[in-house]
Amino acid sequence: MCFKKVPLLAMNFSMPTTAPGRHLLSAHVLDSPIMAHEDAEPLNIRVHVADERLLRLIVEECAKREDSVIWLDKDGQMVVQEAVDFKQCPTMDAVVPGRGRDLSTCTDIALYVMHAGARIIPLLQAPDMERYSAGCGAATARLFWHTLYPPFISNHTDVLHLMLVDHNQLLVADARLHRRMAVFLCKTRVCVELMRRHVIRMRYSGHVWLMGHTSSDPSVDVRLGTQQKELSFLHIKGTSPLRHTQQLLRCWASQPEFPRLTVVGAFTWDEVKPYGDMLNIRFLPQVFQDTPFDQAPQLLAPGQLRQLQAETPVHICPSQSEGWGHTINEARAVGAVVLTTDHPPMNEFVSKRRGPGLVLPIERLLAHRELALARYAPLDALMSEAQLCAVVEDVLQMPAQEVYERGLLARTDFLYGKAVFMARMQDLEKYLKQRAQGLQDVSHGLGLYQAAAL
Structure with missing residues (x-):
């Protein structure tokens, strides 16, 4: 059997290689x-x-x-x-x-x-x-x-x-x-x-x-028409220690006239005990005093969490740091008004101008030495309960129609x-x-x- 010589392809389909130090532009x-x-x-x-x-x-x-x-x-x-x-x-x-x-x-x-x-x-x-x-x-x-x-x-x-x-x-x-x-x-x-x-x-x-x-859309396959007419707030802590949960709880505890805040995450009894008498704070899943101390904190079932996300009109997502921000983006997906940190990437989801959400002002920034990109800009943002409370007050002053319209715009932005x-x-x-x-x-x-x- 004979073979005909064919020219080798000139195009290189591996990544273009550049010698170290040659990225001049x-x-x-x-x-x-x-x-x-x-x-x-x-x-x-x-x-x-x-x-x-x-x-x-x-x-x-x-x-x-x-x-x-x-x-x-x-x-x-x-x-x-x-x-x-x-x-x-x-x-x-x-x-x-x-x-x-x-x-x-x-x-x-x-x-x-x-x-x-x-x-x-x-x-x-x-x-x-x-x-x-x-x-x-x-x-x-x-x-x-x-x-x-x-x-x-x-x-x-x-x-x-x-x-x-x-x-x-x-x-x-x-x-x-x-x-x-x-x-x-x-x-x-x-x-x-x-x-x-x-x-x-x-x-x-x-x-x-x-x-x-992008992120999951919790509104898919939930019961229709469930978003509450009365203003209520949701905060998803999950297992993260970087969401200013304690600052938010102290804010709510200082304002008993605030509407109900539902806080979702893995909590112990010692963490929820200081807020046990607050009628406007609800923890899910519920934690009880007789829960064995060595039992791992439980998380809400995915279906229950999606229903809760879809029926709550305002989501508070005050992250200290995020690589993306699924909780923030899922809030946009269900058409909620999003309150999140005025620091990237969190503020990439909302606008300081009249838009789908509101930004929470920061108190100071942190840069951790072990993080490679922290040498170029601080990656963590901290805030106080007073700053959180002030923005919540702004939301409480909004007409119901504005809350609704901001939610629609948030979902439109998510789909885009x-x-x-x-x-x-x-x-x-x-x-x-x-x-x-x-x-x-x-x-x-x-x-x-x-x-x-x-």
Whole structure:
């Protein structure tokens, strides 16, 4: 058999490489195949509802914290496997061990499964890692979240490594691993700005792409017409210590004439006891004095939480720091008026002008040395109960119609942001597919060239 020589493809479908220190212009750092899509078409509501149901399904499976493999088949149906199939190579794998699969992580990664063709895989032991690298090679990009796992970082330059960045989680100690990333995917504008400065300063060769992001929509499949006519407030603490919950509780305790505040989170009896006599403060799930001290605090069931989010007209989200802000964005999704911190990225969701929400003034800023991006700007914002109370007073003075209209605008903004994100994800998936096909064509061309030379 004879083979005809074919020219090797000139196009390089791996990430453009730049020698350290060559990012002379920020535009080069931001060089990206992801378009802005600010003119994105409004979402079809049926598509949005189906998308939300699938998101919940994937997140529920992922949050079981098992070392499973999760992906979508060609019909868009979720597939769950106990082990990685080394013959199946998607355009991108998201590396998330079972122990790291909390609700927030699973939501973030599930969106890349749904809209960029990613597959969730666990950590692999050395023999399986060798089989994985041999089977999928550079055709499958590798996506990391907070934690970078060295065994999954290939020494082959054709393998594309991406990191989904929470700008308030990037550690100075991981600088050596950050240098191996070809792309930093940002959810927020502040992430893009700080990562751009960091990449230039550290002389990384990686690029910074603005993807945006989205969140679950709690209003899908809840009982219709449930939003209360009387003004009430919701604060979701969850398990986070960074949401100014104590300041908010002290504010409410000092104002017994305020409407009811529902506080959702994992609390102990000692935490709720000081507010036991307050008729306008409700804790969910309820905590009782006879609860065993060694029993882990409980969380509200997802269905109950979604119903509560959908029926409460004002959500107070005074985060000290966020990488994205799912609680804030979910409040917009249900058409609530959002009160959140006047510091990025929290204030990227609302406007100081007449808009869907109100910003809470900050008292002072904090910068933690262990965080890589804190050298460029403080990442944490602190506020007092007096500042919180003042903004709540402003809301109480609003006419009911204004509260309603602000809520409608918030939901419109949420749906628009999701449409933009989905369009950008299509760009990412297209890029990854073209890159994988290009590598395959180059490999095929090289094989023909070598065979002809024999």
